[in-house]
Every structure is written in structure tokens, then in C-alpha cells.
Amino acid sequence: KIANIKGLKQGKLKISTVTTVKYFLPKILGMFCQEYPGIDVSLEVLNRNRVLERLQHNQDDIYIMGVPPDTEDVSAEPFIKNTLVIIAPSGHPLAQQKNIPVSALENEPFILREQGSGTRLLVEKLFNELNLQLNVRMELGSNEAIKQAVAGGMGLSLLSKSSVNIDANQNELCILDVEGFPIKRHWYIVRLQDKEVSVLAQTFIDYLLEHVDLLDAKM
Numbered sequence: 620k621i622a623n624i625k626g627l628k629q630g631k632l633k634i635s636t637v638t639t640v641k642y643f644l645p646k647i648l649g650m651f652c653q654e655y656p657g658i659d660v661s662l663e664v665l666n667r668n669r670v671l672e673r674l675q676h677n678q679d680d681i682y683i684m685g686v687p688p689d690t691e692d693v694s695a696e697p698f699i700k701n702t703l704v705i706i707a708p709s710g711h712p713l714a715q716q717k718n719i720p721v722s723a724l725e726n727e728p729f730i731l732r733e734q735g736s737g738t739r740l741l742v743e744k745l746f747n748e749l750n751l752q753l754n755v756r757m758e759l760g761s762n763e764a765i766k767q768a769v770a771g772g773m774g775l776s777l778l779s780k781s782s783v784n785i786d787a788n789q790n791e792l793c794i795l796d797v798e799g800f801p802i803k804r805h806w807y808i809v810r811l812q813d814k815e816v817s818v819l820a821q822t823f824i825d826y827l828l829e830h831v832d833l834l835d836a837k838m
């Protein structure tokens with residue numbers, strides 16, 4: 620009977636997310652689509668600035684990001700943890716050290732995401748708060764490219780742990796044990812405050828909140 624009711628929910632659900640979310644959201648989305656075959660989901664994967672543009676233009680039902688905008692017309696609900704780590708090539712001299720002082724980061728070249736990326740915003744904010752100089756070696760437009768460049772010895776980077784776990788070059792990379800790290804943040808479900816939540820959007824949000832524990836261990 621429940622299956623019948625679920626089958627009755629029909630229509631299109633538009634979601635846009637920042638790039639790091641692509642490492643975990645599609646799996647839950649797949650499960651959701653199987654359970655609600657009448658709901659047709661589209662997912663845009665963009666960097667933070669581009670997701671914010673879509674939000675401003677009211678282009679989607681739901682937005683997912685790590686750094687929600689700080690404005691009153693937006694509601695942001697944290698739903699799963701976002702752990703930020705510093706990655707280095709496995710052979711790096713700091714790789715074996717414990718409790719590395721943050722000041723040691725100042726001597727290291729860093730690889731950053733492009734302007735407009737939420738990940739980049741967090742690195743810049745962090746260095747600023749710690750009063751450290753950021754030594755930018757290179758800017759790259761994707762987390763995969765950053766991992767490759769770090770593995771190739773170009774420098775260190777800060778990424779969300781969910782994007783580091785993902786692929787087979789893991790043994791070329793390591794997570795540094797830096798004082799104060801990992802940094803614990805959240806991923807947020809963001810919506811325009813004035814926009815009424817559609818039944819489909821609410822159905823997906825409820826589903827996401829009910830299933831986060833499936834993902835939690837990896838985050």
C-alpha cells in the first residue's frame with residue numbers, strides 16, 4: 620500500500636549542489652528515485668558561486684552546500700558532517716609527524732580551487748583566522764585535479780574528507796595530522812525562505828535526513 624502512495628508522487632525535482640557533494644549525494648538520490656519512480660530528479664553540480672547564482676534566480680527546489688550565504692532570505696539546515704583535512708603526497712616529510720603545528724603550513728606551497736569555490740573560501744578564511752600567509756602554488760578547477768597535483772608533489776591542499784576517500788590513488792596521498800585538524804563543519808540543505816517547499820522537495824529532504832546514517836561513516 621505504501622508503495623502505491625509513493626508511486627503517486629509525481630513531478631520534477633530540481634537540485635543543485637556544490638562539487639564536493641557529488642561524492643555522496645548521487646547514491647542517496649539513486650535510492651530515492653527507486654523508491655519514488657514518479658519523481659524525476661535533475662541534479663546540477665557546480666561550484667559555490669554558481670550554486671548561489673541559481674539560488675538567487677530561484678532556479679531549483681533545493682540547494683546543497685558547505686558554506687551557506689549569510690543572508691536572511693535563506694534558510695540553511697545542517698544535515699551531515701563535512702570534515703576538512705589537509706592532504707599531502709605520502710612521501711612528504713610531514714607525513715610521519717604527529718600534531719604538526721599550524722605554523723608549519725606557512726612554509727608549504729598550496730594548491731587551491733578556483734575563485735568562487737566554497738572549498739577555497741574556507742582555506743582562505745582559515746589562514747586568515749590563523750594569521751598565516753597562504754603560499755599559493757597553483758589554482759585548479761576540480762578536486763580530482765587537485766588530488767592528482769598533490770600526489771605529483773606540487774604542494775598541499777585542504778579538501779573535504781568525502782572527496783579524498785574516493786579513488787584508488789589514495790595510497791599516493793595522506794592526511795596530515797595538523798594541530799586543530801580535522802576541521803568539523805556540516806553540509807547544509809539551503810532554500811529560499813519565502814519559497815514554499817513543494818511536496819516533492821519536502822519528500823526528498825525527509826528522505827535525506829532519514830538516510831544520512833548510511834553515509835555518515837565516510838564523512
Ligand code: PGA
Pocket residue numbers: 637638639665666667668684685686732735736737738739
Ligand atoms: P565548492 O564547494 O565545490 O564550491 O568548493 C564546497 C563547499 O561549499 O564547501
